[in-house]
Amino acid sequence: MEANARDNTLLDVRALAVEFAAPRRGLRASIGRAPRAGVRVVDGVSLHIARGETLGLVGESGSGKSMTALALAGLVPKPGRIAGGTVRFEGRELTSLREAEWRRIRGARIGFVFQEPSSALNPVFTIGSQVAEALEVHGRASGSAARARAVELLDAVRIPRPAARADDYPHQWSGGMKQRALLAAAIACDPALLIADEPTTALDVRIQAEILDLLAELRDRLGLSLLVVTHDFGVVERLADRVAVMYAGRAVESGPAREVLAAPSHPYTRGLLASRPGATPGRRLAAIPGSVPDPAALPRGCAFAPRCPERIEACDERRPGATAIAPGREVRCLLREGTA
Amino acid sequence: MAMVEVRGLEKHFVRRAAPWGRPTRVTAVDGFDLSIEEGEIVGLVGESGSGKTTAGRCLLRLVEPSAGSFAFRGEDVFAMPPARLRQARRQMQMVFQDPESSLDPRMRAGAIVEEGLVIHGLGTPAERRGRVREMLELVGLDANRADRYPHEFSGGERQRLGLARALALAPSFLVADEPVSSLDLSIQAQIVNLFMDLQQQLGLTLLFITHDLRLVRHLCNRVVVMHRGRTVGAGPAADVDRLWGQISTGEPAGSDLEFRSPPDRRAAEFEI
Numbered sequence A: 001m002e003a004n005a006r007d008n009t010l011l012d013v014r015a016l017a018v019e020f021a022a023p024r025r026g027l028r029a030s031i032g033r034a035p036r037a038g039v040r041v042v043d044g045v046s047l048h049i050a051r052g053e054t055l056g057l058v059g060e061s062g063s064g065k066s067m068t069a070l071a072l073a074g075l076v077p078k079p080g081r082i083a084g085g086t087v088r089f090e091g092r093e094l095t096s097l098r099e100a101e102w103r104r105i106r107g108a109r110i111g112f113v114f115q116e117p118s119s120a121l122n123p124v125f126t127i128g129s130q131v132a133e134a135l136e137v138h139g140r141a142s143g144s145a146a147r148a149r150a151v152e153l154l155d156a157v158r159i160p161r162p163a164a165r166a167d168d169y170p171h172q173w174s175g176g177m178k179q180r181a182l183l184a185a186a187i188a189c190d191p192a193l194l195i196a197d198e199p200t201t202a203l204d205v206r207i208q209a210e211i212l213d214l215l216a217e218l219r220d221r222l223g224l225s226l227l228v229v230t231h232d233f234g235v236v237e238r239l240a241d242r243v244a245v246m247y248a249g250r251a252v253e254s255g256p257a258r259e260v261l262a263a264p265s266h267p268y269t270r271g272l273l274a275s276r277p278g279a280t281p282g283r284r285l286a287a288i289p290g291s292v293p294d295p296a297a298l299p300r301g302c303a304f305a306p307r308c309p310e311r312i313e314a315c316d317e318r319r320p321g322a323t324a325i326a327p328g329r330e331v332r333c334l335l336r337e338g339t340a
Numbered sequence B: 001m002a003m004v005e006v007r008g009l010e011k012h013f014v015r016r017a018a019p020w021g022r023p024t025r026v027t028a029v030d031g032f033d034l035s036i037e038e039g040e041i042v043g044l045v046g047e048s049g050s051g052k053t054t055a056g057r058c059l060l061r062l063v064e065p066s067a068g069s070f071a072f073r074g075e076d077v078f079a080m081p082p083a084r085l086r087q088a089r090r091q092m093q094m095v096f097q098d099p100e101s102s103l104d105p106r107m108r109a110g111a112i113v114e115e116g117l118v119i120h121g122l123g124t125p126a127e128r129r130g131r132v133r134e135m136l137e138l139v140g141l142d143a144n145r146a147d148r149y150p151h152e153f154s155g156g157e158r159q160r161l162g163l164a165r166a167l168a169l170a171p172s173f174l175v176a177d178e179p180v181s182s183l184d185l186s187i188q189a190q191i192v193n194l195f196m197d198l199q200q201q202l203g204l205t206l207l208f209i210t211h212d213l214r215l216v217r218h219l220c221n222r223v224v225v226m227h228r229g230r231t232v233g234a235g236p237a238a239d240v241d242r243l244w245g246q247i248s249t250g251e252p253a254g255s256d257l258e259f260r261s262p263p264d265r266r267a268a269e270f271e272i
């Protein structure tokens, strides 16, 4: 079974690290002229996705989900950089690719939906031409054929009257419409892997359901693999086979989505799920107390320890390694070490 | 009279398909009514593209409304001269749906949060800095990151930066457009709790634009449903599912406003 799963692997990420040059902090830094050590915002993340499989990536705001997603598509913004690890996709190592090589893969084999659609759309070109461009740069269609296909794609993501609206500029579209335009461009070339960063945050429940159906259909029809970054456990439930939970740059828990949602193991995952709005309107919600540590000043031991209700002394001293607690399930928590 | 009374709000945009194209009129809001009592939290829901953001922006006159009236504590906001409007904006703030494009990329986080205080001449520099730290921490951001630029934050952190900016002036009326849409459940819970605290302790009045019906039930007192630019229903937040169900039966999702058969008198102004 193991070997079989491996043969079918589309994406295999090992110990990925993303670093930013540390920001200068006021006078002290400039006087001291200390060498600016990098801040790791993604630190040793491993994940894998099989063909036709969907992985949900969830976790705290600022925990490194977008940076992980961007790294897999060669899009880490400067001065950030991939500082370690390997990314194998369709049997090829991606971390050493040059930009020219990336351009052949990105958009064609890997589709990408950015978290903030406005920043990804060019304000001076019409939406239709930007979707058509996704086809043209990879030689899939050109001219009026590309335009016709772009309109079809906009229709597929439920833009009303797509032929007329394709001539609009981004500022003339609502938040949820722009989000869907990005998705249309990302699936234009039938990629093998779609990386979508919060693809449904701006959508009402009905259109969200239709978009999730569309993604499920692409998966079933074309064998599309999906990496979906989301904070919406409804999306995870409906779409994801497996889920990985991030906290402070690390994957603290991963496993089959259903199992993780039903019986979360890591104290962070438990706290996260307990924060769902409950049955009693107006009652204060159970947020995890405290706040995320600054990635530039992470505690020596477990990054979640300062907020953890189950913390023991050792948690402040030692970083937990990955423990397999069930087939396909891993947790990084000292309390779970030795329970397998 | 309620604190917020909006009647018959309309907003039309002029659209040119191409630089050489004939201009046409697009109707984004077409008969939006809303009333909010002081200290109330009202949810605004509706399909993507139904006009929620445009309606919110019109209330603060970030875009000029085409028709309708908005009385804020009895005063007609749409008739305010510029100087009076500037004053009134201290009381009325907005959290934008799209943090990326609403935060000046050249300003540091601290300056963004402080800007409103500077404009309204509030506090000494030291007091303002204290207020900035307080606001950043209120939304769960490390105050030591005040010297960073917006692009150095994550999506959810930027969203909270926009919230900190809006809250710095302690507005009495806040329009929050999807203010928690990019936040994980735990931080979302913190912000929802914060809204409830502000309502109880400071009597904040909030128009909460969202697509999350569960949050409406949890946080809001009442809910208003918008469809194709107009208010089509309103009621207690507990009824949100029933009200939502009324608009989402019988039509394809996302059918937009321009497609509706327009009232005769304006038929000619609509695009075919």
Ligand SMILES: Nc1ncnc2c1ncn2[C@@H]1O[C@H](COP(=O)(O)OP(=O)(O)OP(=O)(O)O)[C@@H](O)[C@H]1O
Pocket (backbone or CB within 6 Å): A020, A041, A059, A060, A061, A062, A063, A064, A065, A066, A067, A068, A077, A078, A079, A080, A115, A295, B151, B152, B153, B154, B155, B156, B157, B182, B183, B184
């Ligand atoms: N340009 C940058 N320079 C320095 N730090 C950055 C930069 N961009 C992001 N960061 C930091 O990197 C960390 C990870 O950011 P990332 O965008 O991956 O978070 P995220 O998990 O996607 O969060 P969210 O759910 O809020 O979108 C955050 O602490 C963020 O502040």
Ligand SMILES: Nc1ncnc2c1ncn2[C@@H]1O[C@H](COP(=O)(O)OP(=O)(O)OP(=O)(O)O)[C@@H](O)[C@H]1O
Pocket (backbone or CB within 6 Å): A171, A172, A173, A174, A175, A176, A177, A202, A203, A204, B013, B014, B015, B026, B027, B028, B029, B046, B047, B048, B049, B050, B051, B052, B053, B054, B055, B097, B256
């Ligand atoms: N500046 C503009 N010019 C032309 N049309 C516009 C403009 N701004 C908005 N529109 C159109 O008005 C309609 C309503 O948009 P609005 O952004 O208010 O919707 P919304 O309800 O906020 O949607 P979402 O839930 O997706 O954010 C949409 O059809 C949109 O394309």
Ligand SMILES: [Mg+2]
Pocket (backbone or CB within 6 Å): A065, A066, A067, A115, A197, B154, B155, B156
């Ligand atoms: Mg993100």
Ligand SMILES: [Mg+2]
Pocket (backbone or CB within 6 Å): A174, A175, A176, B052, B053, B054, B097, B177
């Ligand atoms: Mg909107």
